[in-house]
Amino acid sequence: DGGITQSPKYLFRKEGQNVTLSCEQNLNHDAMYWYRQDPGQGLRLIYYSQIVNDFQKGDIAEGYSVSREKKESFPLTVTSAQKNPTAFYLCASRRGEYTEAFFGQGTRLTVV
Amino acid sequence: EDKVVQSPLSLVVHEGDTVTLNCSYEVTNFRSLLWYKQEKKAPTFLFMLTSSGIEKKSGRLSSILDKKELFSILNITATQTGDSAVYLCAVSNYGQNFVFGPGTRLSVLP
Numbered sequence: 001d002g003g004i005t006q007s008p009k010y011l012f013r014k015e016g017q018n019v020t021l022s023c024e025q026n027l028n029h030d031a032m033y034w035y036r037q038d039p040g041q042g043l044r045l046i047y048y049s050q051i052v053n054d055f056q057k058g059d060i061a062e063g064y065s066v067s068r069e070k071k072e073s074f075p076l077t078v079t080s081a082q083k084n085p086t087a088f089y090l091c092a093s094r095r096g097e098y099t100e101a102f103f104g105q106g107t108r109l110t111v112v
Numbered sequence: 113e114d115k116v117v118q119s120p121l122s123l124v125v126h127e128g129d130t131v132t133l134n135c136s137y138e139v140t141n142f143r144s145l146l147w148y149k150q151e152k153k154a155p156t157f158l159f160m161l162t163s164s165g166i167e168k169k170s171g172r173l174s175s176i177l178d179k180k181e182l183f184s185i186l187n188i189t190a191t192q193t194g195d196s197a198v199y200l201c202a203v204s205n206y207g208q209n210f211v212f213g214p215g216t217r218l219s220v221l222p
Contacts, residue, residue: 035212
């Protein structure tokens with residue numbers, strides 16, 4: 001089935017460690033997004049990419065990094081520079097400008 | 113700065129009630145407004161609105177957009193416990209980004 005797969009579902013990180021969240025889609029979508037969701041809040045944009053080998057910072061990019069080497073894949077690295085990384089992370093993709101975004105099931109990251 | 117505001121932030125109703133959720137926005141280069149339902153994890157798509165005054169319906173849910181007054185409403189009639197969720201409003205701008213509101217948490221009691 002076509003869709004977006006995020007892994008892992010749950011991730012625990014020690015302070016000072018970098019971790020990478022995976023996002024893969026087989027929908028042939030050009031645009032991909034990473035959002036962060038904190039309890040009781042909406043989604044905030046971390047990074048987005050509209051085409052392979054190109055990506056742009058969103059509203060809260062500090063402490064995060066991404067790559068887009070393949071159309072299907074848009075991994076997010078949470079670096080040790082991110083001061084408060086505990087949150088729910090959602091990846092999304094979209095075919096074009098006047099279409100909806102499809103979301104993965106999310107990764108819940110906890111710093112221990 | 114682009115902004116989306118939703119109201120109320122939280123709502124508790126009983127089964128069978130009708131609810132109206134509000135979304136207002138200030139976005140440059142508006143392209144579309146979208147509604148999503150988020151129950152546990154992934155938001156699921158409900159509606160996309162691009163033109164003013166044209167109602168979109170799906171079963172007991174309906175939505176309409178007013179581009180002059182910069183708002184949209186989502187109506188749910190004859191609510192059921194399965195409608196309990198967070199309803200997110202998002203606006204798409206020229207850069208193909210989405211700006212999300214904080215969501216309305218709807219609780220439907222039996």
